[in-house]
Amino acid sequence: MRHRNLFRGLVYDGDWHTRLCSALALARKGVESAEIMEAIVRLEDLLAQRDECVHKVSVSLDVPDELDPAHTHRQLFEELAAEQGELKLLVPRTLELTITLRGSRSRAEAEARGMLRRALTRHLAGIAFKRKLGD
Numbered sequence: 001m002r003h004r005n006l007f008r009g010l011v012y013d014g015d016w017h018t019r020l021c022s023a024l025a026l027a028r029k030g031v032e033s034a035e036i037m038e039a040i041v042r043l044e045d046l047l048a049q050r051d052e053c054v055h056k057v058s059v060s061l062d063v064p065d066e067l068d069p070a071h072t073h074r075q076l077f078e079e080l081a082a083e084q085g086e087l088k089l090l091v092p093r094t095l096e097l098t099i100t101l102r103g104s105r106s107r108a109e110a111e112a113r114g115m116l117r118r119a120l121t122r123h124l125a126g127i128a129f130k131r132k133l134g135d
Contacts, residue, residue: 014104017053055108058098060090061116064124069093075126076119083115095120 024040024047031037063069073089080087085099097116101108 014107015053056100059113060096063093
């Protein structure tokens with residue numbers, strides 16, 4: 001289950017491509033100069049050909065010793081399925097999340113690492129809650 005970050009738009013995430021495309025769309029409406037319009041069209045074409053703010057990143061996390069790696073993989077796989085990423089269990093106890101995200105590469109890697117850590121934390125909290133109910 002993904003929680004929306006209410007503050008996402010307040011912090012620059014490195015996605016200049018989307019902002020530039022939006023600015024060009026605004027400029028297109030009010031530009032009078034044919035030269036500037038040509039530059040806008042050329043830049044829009046270049047931006048359509050290549051988006052430098054989309055990054056496919058892979059991050060890994062070791063499964064704690066007290067958890068069964070296969071079970072943990074299944075649980076996190078279900079939780080992260082909505083994120084459109086790919087979660088693999090690597091030998092012996094490592095989970096690897098590969099996902100495509102927007103922004104700078106470092107920001108995308110940090111976001112992917114955070115998604116994987118939060119999913120593992122929720123899984124651990126669920127286990128602790130079930131154990132507490134059993135007591």
